[in-house]
Amino acid sequence: MKTLQIQKDFRACGSKKIAAHSQRFFKTGKGEYGAGDLFLGIRVPIIRKTAKSHNQLSIKDTKALIKSRYHEERLLGLIILVNKYAICKSVADREKLYQVYVASFQYINNWDLVDVTCPHIVGRHLMERDRSILYAWAASDDLWTRRIAMIANWWFIRNGDLSNVFEIAHILLKDEHDLIHKAVGWMLREAWKKDAHEMEKFLKTHYRNMPRTMLRYAIEKMPESRRQNYLKGKI
Numbered sequence: 001m002k003t004l005q006i007q008k009d010f011r012a013c014g015s016k017k018i019a020a021h022s023q024r025f026f027k028t029g030k031g032e033y034g035a036g037d038l039f040l041g042i043r044v045p046i047i048r049k050t051a052k053s054h055n056q057l058s059i060k061d062t063k064a065l066i067k068s069r070y071h072e073e074r075l076l077g078l079i080i081l082v083n084k085y086a087i088c089k090s091v092a093d094r095e096k097l098y099q100v101y102v103a104s105f106q107y108i109n110n111w112d113l114v115d116v117t118c119p120h121i122v123g124r125h126l127m128e129r130d131r132s133i134l135y136a137w138a139a140s141d142d143l144w145t146r147r148i149a150m151i152a153n154w155w156f157i158r159n160g161d162l163s164n165v166f167e168i169a170h171i172l173l174k175d176e177h178d179l180i181h182k183a184v185g186w187m188l189r190e191a192w193k194k195d196a197h198e199m200e201k202f203l204k205t206h207y208r209n210m211p212r213t214m215l216r217y218a219i220e221k222m223p224e225s226r227r228q229n230y231l232k233g234k235i
Contacts, residue, residue: 003064015041034110042072051079066104078117098125118148123155138171150183157190165191166202185217
């Protein structure tokens with residue numbers, strides 16, 4: 001099935017009410033981080049179900065979805081790409097899928113598009129490969145590229161590998177954007193679940209100078225007394 005038919009069927013699932021809510025939730029107003037983005041009003045479970053039924057879509061048509069002006073269609077294309085990567089057995093084909101994803105960064109332009117997909121392609125692909133590109137991305141001027149550099153660590157952390165998360169968190173400590181503060185704090189929290197000692201070694205060095213939101217996210221799952229000690233600067 002070609003892109004136009006998929007879009008026709010997909011758009012029929014939209015809701016003006018949900019679309020209006022999404023426009024506000026994803027900050028699409030002038031000067032906001034999602035400025036100008038357009039929504040169809042389609043819930044994520046429907047997007048995932050649609051993606052699952054189109055895992056055999058051609059790369060050309062998948063890329064067309066990723067380039068859509070509609071947020072949900074971009075997410076649909078990205079999830080199809082994730083699904084393709086998950087079932088792909090060829091090393092060469094996985095490399096191609098990874099490169100398609102990286103070449104699509106300009107369309108991965110909101111936090112949900114990053115969070116739902118980048119660990120499962122970028123993180124998974126770099127698990128056994130050189131990760132130096134993440135450090136370049138962490139220094140990017142582009143907000144979403146920096147978030148990808150951080151959130152890709154979710155895959156490594158999940159597999160017990162904390163070798164990059166603290167270094168990339170350190171690069172982003174002084175980042176001015178709230179969405180990076182949240183991303184770094186979230187990954188530090190995930191790292192704490194795997195190795196509390198190593199995470200707190202990093203935190204003790206930096207917590208007094210990190211943005212408050214980042215700290216709150218990082219310590220969210222700690223015992224209340226320890227959490228309060230960090231918030232009060234008593235560690």
